[in-house]
Amino acid sequence: MSGPDFLPATFSRKGDVIEGRLSLMLDNHVEEVWDALTDPIRLVEWLAPGEIELRRGGAARLQFI
Numbered sequence: 001m002s003g004p005d006f007l008p009a010t011f012s013r014k015g016d017v018i019e020g021r022l023s024l025m026l027d028n029h030v031e032e033v034w035d036a037l038t039d040p041i042r043l044v045e046w047l048a049p050g051e052i053e054l055r056r057g058g059a060a061r062l063q064f065i
Contacts, residue, residue: 009021009022009023037052038052038054047062048062048063048064048065049062049063050062050063
């Protein structure tokens with residue numbers, strides 16, 4: 001089984017804010033992906049501890065160690 005396909009990330013600075021755009025193609029249903037992004041316990045399991053504002057353009061604060 002192959003892993004997910006990551007596309008190149010882009011980063012830009014807007015004042016004191018750094019914006020990162022990441023793309024990832026998954027074979028999961030949208031409900032599964034949404035749950036993994038919005039449930040803090042699941043977010044830690046597959047990405048990193050943190051918070052994501054649940055709105056378009058919302059901030060994401062992730063703690064990569």
